[in-house]
Amino acid sequence: MKPDQPKIVCQDVSKTFTQRFGKVTIPVLESIDLAVEENEFLVIVGPGQCGKTTLLRIMAGLETPSTGRVSLDGAPVTGPGPDRGLVFQKYMLFPWRTVVGNVEMGPKLRGVPKAERREIAGHYIKLVGLEGFEKAYPHQLSGGMKQRVGIARAYANNPKVMLLDEPFGQLDAQTRYLMEQETVRIWEAEKRTVIFVTNNIDEAIYLGDRIITMEGKLPGRLKSTYQVTLPRPREHMDVEFLELRHQITEETELLL
Amino acid sequence: MSSQAEATLGLNPRVYQSGLGARLWSFFHNRYVLYGLSVIGFLAIWHWAALHSSIAKFLPTPAEVWTEMVRLSGDRLAGKTLWGHLWASLRRVLIGFAIGLAVGVPLGLFMALNKYVNAVVKPVFDLIKPMPPISWISLSILWFGIGEESKVFIIVVGAFVPALINSYNGIRLVDPALYDAIRMLGGNRRQELLQVTFPAGFPALFAGFQIALSVAWGCVLAAELVGARSGMGYIIILGMKVFNPAMIIGGMVVIALVAGMLSLLLNKVEKVICPWKRELPQ
Numbered sequence: 001m002k003p004d005q006p007k008i009v010c011q012d013v014s015k016t017f018t019q020r021f022g023k024v025t026i027p028v029l030e031s032i033d034l035a036v037e038e039n040e041f042l043v044i045v046g047p048g049q050c051g052k053t054t055l056l057r058i059m060a061g062l063e064t065p066s067t068g069r070v071s072l073d074g075a076p077v078t079g080p081g082p083d084r085g086l087v088f089q090k091y092m093l094f095p096w097r098t099v100v101g102n103v104e105m106g107p108k109l110r111g112v113p114k115a116e117r118r119e120i121a122g123h124y125i126k127l128v129g130l131e132g133f134e135k136a137y138p139h140q141l142s143g144g145m146k147q148r149v150g151i152a153r154a155y156a157n158n159p160k161v162m163l164l165d166e167p168f169g170q171l172d173a174q175t176r177y178l179m180e181q182e183t184v185r186i187w188e189a190e191k192r193t194v195i196f197v198t199n200n201i202d203e204a205i206y207l208g209d210r211i212i213t214m215e216g217k218l219p220g221r222l223k224s225t226y227q228v229t230l231p232r233p234r235e236h237m238d239v240e241f242l243e244l245r246h247q248i249t250e251e252t253e254l255l256l
Numbered sequence: 257m258s259s260q261a262e263a264t265l266g267l268n269p270r271v272y273q274s275g276l277g278a279r280l281w282s283f284f285h286n287r288y289v290l291y292g293l294s295v296i297g298f299l300a301i302w303h304w305a306a307l308h309s310s311i312a313k314f315l316p317t318p319a320e321v322w323t324e325m326v327r328l329s330g331d332r333l334a335g336k337t338l339w340g341h342l343w344a345s346l347r348r349v350l351i352g353f354a355i356g357l358a359v360g361v362p363l364g365l366f367m368a369l370n371k372y373v374n375a376v377v378k379p380v381f382d383l384i385k386p387m388p389p390i391s392w393i394s395l396s397i398l399w400f401g402i403g404e405e406s407k408v409f410i411i412v413v414g415a416f417v418p419a420l421i422n423s424y425n426g427i428r429l430v431d432p433a434l435y436d437a438i439r440m441l442g443g444n445r446r447q448e449l450l451q452v453t454f455p456a457g458f459p460a461l462f463a464g465f466q467i468a469l470s471v472a473w474g475c476v477l478a479a480e481l482v483g484a485r486s487g488m489g490y491i492i493i494l495g496m497k498v499f500n501p502a503m504i505i506g507g508m509v510v511i512a513l514v515a516g517m518l519s520l521l522l523n524k525v526e527k528v529i530c531p532w533k534r535e536l537p538q
Binding site: 080082085096109110 | 431433434436437438439440441442443444447451452455456458530531532533
């Protein structure tokens with residue numbers, strides 16, 4: 001692996017879904033080329049139904065691209081695997097496991113001994129600020145807390161890349177703000193390559209080193225790229241923040 | 257908040273702020289007091305109906321039923337006291353229920369996990385499913401005689417249907433994204449089964465057990481009504497033959513109590529095994 005090689009690369013990735021016995025085909029993604037650097041925080045922003053979740057699922061290995069390929073550290077991605085941590089929009093915690101049981105699941109599946117995986121889980125539960133809730137079941141937690149568990153669970157596997165699929169889409173505005181701040185704090189504590197998908201421009205500017213917008217209609221294509229050089233923690237009311245927000249909002253075409 | 261608004265919302269019933277009124281108000285709003293009133297009210301209506309209604313001739317009072325139950329628990333009918341007959345029925349239910357689950361649960365599991373098994377089993381199962389289990393009684397007696405086997409057979413037929421349906425649906429309807437989650441964490445096929453499929457299916461499985469249990473009681477009664485010298489069904493049919501409605505109702509009450517307790521026990525077991533399941537409002 002060359003030191004300056006990008007962490008994760010998509011080359012000419014397209015995806016077409018086929019429905020109903022091959023009679024209807026829907027092109028969802030078309031010729032996506034993307035390279036994400038190590039420890040970069042990339043945000044992909046686009047309106048609903050633009051294919052951004054499908055792109056993330058292809059990088060996760062949960063969908064196979066119709067054309068093109070995805071590689072991680074130069075090796076092709078052929079299926080889901082623990083070197084990529086996925087955080088789901090709908091949390092997808094295991095309801096029959098406590099917080100600690102959810103967080104330690106990755107190490108457990110790898111056969112890490114109990115004492116050691118408890119230690120790993122404890123570390124990440126502390127990192128996401130859920131100390132004291134180790135024994136709670138997911139249904140006893142609020143949405144924000146559930147997603148903290150989701151983030152800790154993905155982190156506990158020590159993945160090379162974190163993939164977040166509209167992780168705060170189910171939260172109310174205030175909790176969402178708080179979770180964005182927490183995301184920055186956690187990411188600064190444990191740097192990872194992050195690909196964060198959202199439909200929220202504000203969230204994108206608050207979080208990203210780089211923002212890529214997608215076109216608002218199918219098939220999804222990458223549209224423009226913005227480098228965000230504002231220092232963290234960012235202020236939503238900064239002039240530069242607002243200028244960038246204005247710029248992205250202007251060019252984002254919504255399918256209304 | 258203005259006092260008028262409070263009154264409208266019922267937050268501050270001024271009339272009962274203190275004294276006897278308040279104490280009566282809170283007494284009659286106590287859940288357990290209302291439970292008691294409900295039971296007493298029911299018994300009172302029953303008692304009245306047993307004395308004055310048009311079916312009074314064959315409706316004993318609650319007290320007469322109680323006396324009859326006490327008598328039956330000492331006297332022997334066909335060689336058994338009430339408890340002996342209860343045990344005869346309970347034993348059939350438990351054996352049939354256990355066999356029904358042992359057949360239905362794995363079959364449902366394999367049907368949900370393997371589409372070929374499903375394709376082979378489902379047409380036959382769909383044919384058997386709507387048949388009332390009691391309709392098997394005649395065949396069962398021809399095949400197995402009037403002994404224990406024929407009764408247990410009916411219960412097995414009745415219990416395995418809901419057990420199979422619920423294990424099949426419970427596992428088939430697991431959120432596929434949970435499988436995505438376990439795969440992303442590095443789970444293999446075996447770990448998917450152990451960590452997602454089974455635990456996700458448990459609550460539906462237990463719901464099926466509850467249905468199977470109640471069907472099992474229905475089946476044992478029907479089987480005993482048709483031909484038996486023991487069991488609660490025998491007591492009930494004997495009560496009809498000797499014109500003793502107190503015996504019939506006594507039998508019904510005992511069945512209700514035992515079946516209810518068994519169902520409650522199953523609930524407790526579920527809570528221990530599936531502590532994550534949110535409790536539904538009763």
